[in-house]
Amino acid sequence: MKIEPYLFFDGRCEEAIEFYRAALGAELQFMMRNAESPEPPPPGMLPPGSERKVMHASLRIGETVVMMSDGHCGGDPAFKGFSLSLDSPDEAGARRLFGALADGGQVGMPLARTFWSPLFGMVSDRFGVGWMISVSAPPAA
Incomplete structure (x- = not known):
């Protein structure tokens, strides 16, 4: 069993990915935008204009995988x-x-x-x- 952190960036995920790549040498393993999902989300689930937001991404930082998305946190990822x-x-x-x-x-x-x-x-x-x-x-x- 292993635990992998999953972080939600309230619309700033792509910025976070680039920051961690530069700051930590993180390697982007996978990224999918909302518009690339093989199944469309239920009506009303995504706010208008979020098609290019990150639905899911995985970064390798050293030996660890950190997963992340643009997940909506109401303006404060907390x-x-x-x-x-x-x-x-x-x-x-x-x-x-x-x-x-x-x-x-x-x-x-x-x-x-x-x-x-x-x-x-x-x-x-x-x-x-x-x-x-x-x-x-x-x-x-």
């Missing part, structure tokens, strides 16, 4: 109560990832040494998605 944890093998990579995600976002905890990691920090990106960036602790001697 990414609350969770964060995505991203581990870097070294401090330079952690600083790069943290800086890229912080661009247009908000730092919750600056990168710093902790008792569990040589470098750890928390940031919410420009879409409000929370990220915890850490460096793998070296193995105990």
